[in-house]
Amino acid sequence: MTPNLLDMGRLRAVLARHPRLVDAGLVVPLAVITGPAALRGAGVAAWLCFGLVHAPIVWRRRWPVPVFWAVFGLAILAGLVVGVRVEGLYPEAVVAVAVYTVARYAPRRQLIPIVVAIELPALVVFIMDGPHWTALGFVTSALAATVLLGITVRTRRAYLAELEERARRLERERDQQAQIAVAAERARIARDMHDIVAHNLAVMVALADGAAFTATASPERAADTMHTVAATGREALGEMRRVLGLLREEGAGRTPQPGLDGLDALVERVRAAGVRVALTVDGVPGDWGAGAGLAVYRIVQEALTNTLKHAGPEASAHVQLRYRDGAAEVEIIDDGGQRVAAPAVAGGHGLTGMAERTAAYGGDVTAGPREGAPGWRVYARLRFDDGAAA
Structure with missing residues (x-):
């Protein structure tokens, strides 16, 4: 792993643990974009309203729906207190971020009253005072694009999360299958070792005892018995080698392996x-x-x-x-x-x-x-x- 990738991974981990820092950082560029046109020649009241409208964004992911209504209500209040300015993107950009957050994190049913709260006043204002179809179409299109963007990102993240969970589940299943295979292999080895070692050793011990018992009275018979012990040992050794050879061979004695x-x-x-x-x-x-x-x-x-x-x-x-x-x-x-x-x-x-x-x-x-x-x-x-x- 390269140092750049390592640093990026650490940064992503830190930001994931502190989402409020990310949202607080979002407020800064948002204010920089909307501030020049909104605060040109403004007084203390306008500056105060400007800050209040942006402040709830810091908690947007934790409380997406309350944050939207707070931003939306403060934006309307700011318009009533200091007047509505048509220059720039304030407060539309802040409201758009709040709408996106609801579409991204909140249940979809929460979007219905939000869309109505934005679209209905725009419909009344632009039709009664005009009508201004271009302005109404812009508001409607921007609202629809914001909602669709939030829903799309949410769906994609859910899809990727499902793939990651599936990969983790497959890894767990693979580990379980490996453990089952190991257990089965151990059982098979135990059976083979019992058949080869225990049986042949038992025979060899019995023959050796017999040879020891007859060594004094019948040396020739004892010698023949020891030859039998040696033959039995060589046979056991050969069988052991065959078992170990099977264990070294891929797929021997098991389900056919892929190729x-x-x-x-x-x-x-x-x-x-x-x-x-x-x-x-x-x-x-x-x-x-x-x-x-x-x-x-x-x-x-x-x-x-x-x-x-x-x-x-x-x-x-x-x-x-x-x-x-x-x-x-x-x-x-x-x-x-x-x-x-x-x-x-x-x-x-x-x-x-x-x-x-x-x-x-x-x-x-x-x-x-x-x-x-x-x-x-x-x-x-x-x-x-x-x-x-x-």
């Missing part, structure tokens, strides 16, 4: 989540076995998962597979999307897993920001020729 033929389905699932994924294949894979296909699959899966988590559902990604004689190259790049934080190159379980899988096939993996372009790049090269796999 190269599952990449299309993986890409489609990521596309369904919103990421625009393109998949290109150069060459034809060799007869490398299920373990090789699983390694490539897991690398692509982890890279696309990081794209979805860190770049957001609107990112674009390109997966390119290049098959050569005895080797495969896997490259996944994304355009960054809405990425505000990059996955750590070291220390993350996903990238560590990719490194372990490529190292098992005599290869290596690199992951980091793209050079000269926004986004992230993962590149892995695996060798499947004789002696490459560890």
Whole structure:
């Protein structure tokens, strides 16, 4: 993670913990924009009303509806006390911010009386004194745009929050499935170890006791018995080696694992989540076995998962597979999307897993920001020729 991204992440975290500071900071540029025209040649009363109209914005997110009515009422009171000024954006800009806040944070039913409170007086004033259709259309359009903007931002934030929650839920489910798989594997190992070790050791102990008992009276019989003990031990050792070999092999004795033929389905699932994924294949894979296909699959899966988590559902990604004689190259790049934080190159379980899988096939993996372009790049090269796999 670059220092700039780290600083931006910290700043966003601080602002998220102190939203009132953000709203107080909003008042300053708002007053700078509306103040020059509103306060030109104004007296103390106008300055006081100007400050009172802007002050409730500081609490806009905590109490959006009361803040709107406070701003709206104070704006009308200011107009009655110091007169209405047609220059500039005061108090329309402050009222618009309050309306947006209601549309963004409050229940939608709260918008109905607010729209009526703004539109009805404008309708009466501009029709009775004119009519001024252009002015009425401007007010109506500005009000509609403000309301729609707040609703749109609210809907989008809710959608992104749902995606984040879904990602967290999938991670929890994945961890639970991993724990279940570990428990099942431990149970299977326990059964195998019992069958191999306990049985053969019991036989060996019994034979050794018999050999010890007959050693004095019948040395030849004791020697034959010890040969049987040795044979039993060698058989047990061979079975133990086979069990350990099965444990080292990917997917041995378990549900069939995904491979190269599952990449299309993986890409489609990521596309369904919103990421625009393109998949290109150069060459034809060799007869490398299920373990090789699983390694490539897991690398692509982890890279696309990081794209979805860190770049957001609107990112674009390109997966390119290049098959050569005895080797495969896997490259996944994304355009960054809405990425505000990059996955750590070291220390993350996903990238560590990719490194372990490529190292098992005599290869290596690199992951980091793209050079000269926004986004992230993962590149892995695996060798499947004789002696490459560890």
